[in-house]
Amino acid sequence: MKKFSILIAGGGSTFTPGIVLMLLDNLDKFPIRKLKLYDIDKERQDIIAGACEVILREKAPEIEFLATTDPEEAFTDVDFVMAHIRVGKYAMRELDEKIPLKYGVVGQETCGPGGIAYGMRSIGGVLELIDYMEKYSPNAWMLNYSNPAAIVAEATRRLRPHSKVLNICDMPVAIEERMARILGLKSRKEMTVRYYGLNHFGWWTDIRDKEGNDLMPKLKEHVAKYGYLVNDGGDNQHVDASWQDTFLKARDVYALDPDTLPNTYLKYYLFPDEVVAHSNPNYTRANEVMDGREKFVFTECKKVIENQSTEGCALHIDEHASYIVDLARAIAYNTHERMLLIVENKGAISNFDPTAMVEIPCIVGSNGPEPLSIGEIPQFQKGLMEQQVSVEKLVVEAWITRSYQKLWQAITLSKTVPSAKVAKQILDDLIEANKGYWPELH
Known part of the structure; x- marks a missing residue:
């Protein structure tokens, strides 16, 4: 079985350890010979990489590991680039959120003016990664989940139309995992979904189990009462109070169109006044993340480096990042898995701009995605x-x-x-x- 060389671009991200653990957990399905981290911030990446090195030594010593700030070293001999960069890091995210709030406008990472500001920073960074990949590993694929995915996807469509880049988002995955828990299913993979929209801006129109039974009525009944809240302690990523509010608010978004189930991000567009009223202009989501996940991940990584062991380490597998492995496998092994991707519409939604980058189900194989037809939307x-x-x-x-x-x-x-x-x-x-x-x- 062929083994793959993977580059994680944005190696200093707080999500990197969870993704590395997830990749190691899936080696039976997706074998790896080489794992590299690339970041332009050496100091930040060194801490994450130091911990990842120990993790690999313990769990998969046969995998070659390297962390670098040199593009040539990073991008040479790779099969897949997994990109999750944040240009300007959390300091700029904080400004993206606080500047609009100063004017009574939603301050959010990917929605509204904050998302636009972040998009203007991200475009150049993502294009640079694509160019490095095409220069040093022209046969590689980039799996891009850098935010704001919608703006980044439109930029790659316009400026790198022939590049092997797939734009993907984890939010529908996270919501589908909640749906599976609401339904008492073991995994979202037991569901077949129909969904359409833009990134962070979409609706589920049909959800069935593998036997073809309609699961929408049961889901709608739950969402009408509780949104996407599930009280079973099964989520270790979206636990902050602000996320709980977001999952509950889906109830009000759903009421606007009870024929579909909404993506949680629609609350920012449909209830902006309420969002602003509930925001603290001096302490936003960026501050929550810096005081929460950021501190936690870096503290744990430093512990691992100091002890040269993961014993007692609280870093956990980023379970819902497993969709990245599914996507890489679909390309590597031509699995024809059905996945939600951000692709050029080209008539999939028949009454919508053909050049729009839409988020819809695609069948993914070694030639990339084949979008499914959605037809007309309301x-x-x-x-x-x-x-x-x-x-x-x-x-x-x-x-x-x-x-x-x-x-x-x-x-x-x-x-x-x-x-x-x-x-x-x-x-x-x-x-x-x-x-x-x-x-x-x-």
Whole structure:
């Protein structure tokens, strides 16, 4: 059986140890000969890599391991690049969230002005990774789950249309895991789903078990009462209070269209006033993460390095990241697994922009994804998606043409922003904050 060489780009991420543990847990399905970490922040990556080295020595000493800041060393001889970079790290995420809140607008990592700011930083970083991959390992595939996935996907469509990049998101996976728990199933893999939308902006229209029985009625009954809250202690990633609120709020989003089940992120677009009212402008989700996961992961990694052992270490497998292995396996072994990916519409949603990057089920094999046909979508969803896809396209256009005007239009068009005046105030603050990260706009 062929063994693969994997590069994790964004090696200093707090998610890296969980992904490494997940890869090691799946070696029987997806064998690895070499595992590399690449990051431009050596200091940060060294701590994560130091712990990963010990983990590998204990669990899979036969795998060659390397952490580097040198693109040539990183990208040479790899089969898959798993990319999860955060340009500007949490310091910039904090500004993405706090600047809009100053003007009474949703401050969120991937939605609204914060997501637009993050997108403007991410485009260049992701394109750089693609270019390195194509230069040093032209046959490799990139599995990109860097946020904001919608803007990044549109940028790769426009600027690297022939690249072997698959854009994927873990949020539908996390929600489907909750659905499986609501239904008392062992795994989301026991469900076949139909879903459509944009990234962080979609709806499930049909969910069945493998025998073809309709599971929607039972799910809808639960969501109508409790949203996606499940009280069985089965989740170790989305445990913070803000996530519990988000899962509960799905109840109100669902009420708007009881024919479908919504992605949780729709709350930011449909209830922005409530979100702002419940936000603390001085302590946002970025602060929660820095005080929570960030401290936890780095403390645990330092312990592992100090003891040169994982004994008593609390780092855990990132279970729901296993979809990344599923995707890599689908390409490597031509499994034709059905997965939700962000792909160019090209008529899959028949009454929607053919060039839009939509999130829909695809059959994935060694040639990449084959999107499934969705057909026509209802007016309500179509209207929301037209507005949001226009925001994403304008952001990418603004990045390409360095246009202040286009970016102002993008922020104005976001459903989270009340007026063009407020959009301009936020934009001017974001430009100031993102000096050195964004192209210079004129």
